[in-house]
Amino acid sequence: MKTSAFSSNKQSVSPTDTHAIDDKTQLLSLQNVSYYIGQQRLLSDIDIDIAVNETVSLVGPNGAGKSTLVKLILGLIDPTKGGIKAHQPLQLGYVPQRFTVPPILPLRVSDLLGQANKTRLTPEQRQFIFDNLSLTHLLSRQMLHLSGGETQRVLLARALLDKPNLLVLDEPMQGLDPDTEVWLYQFIDQLPDFLRCAMLVVSHDLHWVMRGSRRVICLNKHICCEGQPSELAISTEFQKLFGHYYEQPYVHQPHACTHSAPSELEL
Numbered sequence: 001m002k003t004s005a006f007s008s009n010k011q012s013v014s015p016t017d018t019h020a021i022d023d024k025t026q027l028l029s030l031q032n033v034s035y036y037i038g039q040q041r042l043l044s045d046i047d048i049d050i051a052v053n054e055t056v057s058l059v060g061p062n063g064a065g066k067s068t069l070v071k072l073i074l075g076l077i078d079p080t081k082g083g084i085k086a087h088q089p090l091q092l093g094y095v096p097q098r099f100t101v102p103p104i105l106p107l108r109v110s111d112l113l114g115q116a117n118k119t120r121l122t123p124e125q126r127q128f129i130f131d132n133l134s135l136t137h138l139l140s141r142q143m144l145h146l147s148g149g150e151t152q153r154v155l156l157a158r159a160l161l162d163k164p165n166l167l168v169l170d171e172p173m174q175g176l177d178p179d180t181e182v183w184l185y186q187f188i189d190q191l192p193d194f195l196r197c198a199m200l201v202v203s204h205d206l207h208w209v210m211r212g213s214r215r216v217i218c219l220n221k222h223i224c225c226e227g228q229p230s231e232l233a234i235s236t237e238f239q240k241l242f243g244h245y246y247e248q249p250y251v252h253q254p255h256a257c258t259h260s261a262p263s264e265l266e267l
């Protein structure tokens with residue numbers, strides 16, 4: 001279960017196979033996973049099951065071990081204790097927290113997207129991704145010269161074009177302006193149905209995490225609490241970690257002025 005920075009083709013599942021998969025079917029289990037570097041405990045006794053087509057949000061303070069957990073799931077590091085079991089052949093898609101292109105490396109958007117498998121999505125699905133992520137006019141641009149929002153769209157497209165059955169997004173909204181955030185949240189909310197994929201979303205945005213009915217896992221080197229947002233909101237552990245934020249909800253209103261802005265993100 002190894003992966004490249006964006007996706008793994010090692011154990012691919014064909015698009016037709018997914019039709020037979022029931023939503024309750026388990027996709028991936030972490031069983032009693034601990035991870036140490038020398039004497040330093042980064043994670044201990046982690047038990048997580050992710051079902052096919054399920055979206056799980058992962059929250060936790062800085063240094064809680066969220067990125068370490070992502071690396072374990074992607075197969076980039078191995079657990080010190082415990083095991084990770086894939087119940088279905090895994091096709092991983094990954095959008096990293098940070099992506100830097102060395103200044104001396106010429107890498108156009110079309111080069112990066114061209115690495116994706118061209119046969120896993122139907123032409124209509126590919127077109128849906130290109131249209132919704134407004135990619136066409138970016139294709140000849142250098143990755144190095146893209147803005148933060150453009151880079152996130154390209155990285156998301158790169159992961160989606162391989163039709164992952166588990167999409168891992170590590171703080172996908174970092175550096176985005178509020179309108180782009182709202183738009184991207186709406187886009188990723190529809191992905192599980194569109195692609196029939198499971199998603200693990202690492203996020204510091206409690207307003208998104210605590211909205212809707214996605215299962216939330218709260219991590220602080222171990223699993224402090226987990227459940228539906230309504231259950232978490234009354235959990236003592238969650239209140240201890242996040243109560244002070246959660247008591248002051250902020251609701252973003254998308255920008256709606258009438259002058260023409262150079263936005264490329266109209267759906």
Ligand SMILES: Nc1ncnc2c1ncn2[C@@H]1O[C@H](COP(=O)(O)OP(=O)(O)OP(=O)(O)O)[C@@H](O)[C@H]1O
Pocket residue numbers: 037042060061062063064065066067068069
């Ligand atoms: N290779 C490493 N060597 C030593 N310590 C490490 C290593 N990788 C991570 N750590 C430490 O492990 C802890 C967990 O790191 P991790 O990046 O998983 O946290 P995180 O929850 O993703 O944090 P953030 O929200 O700040 O991104 C941190 O204290 C970090 O400094």
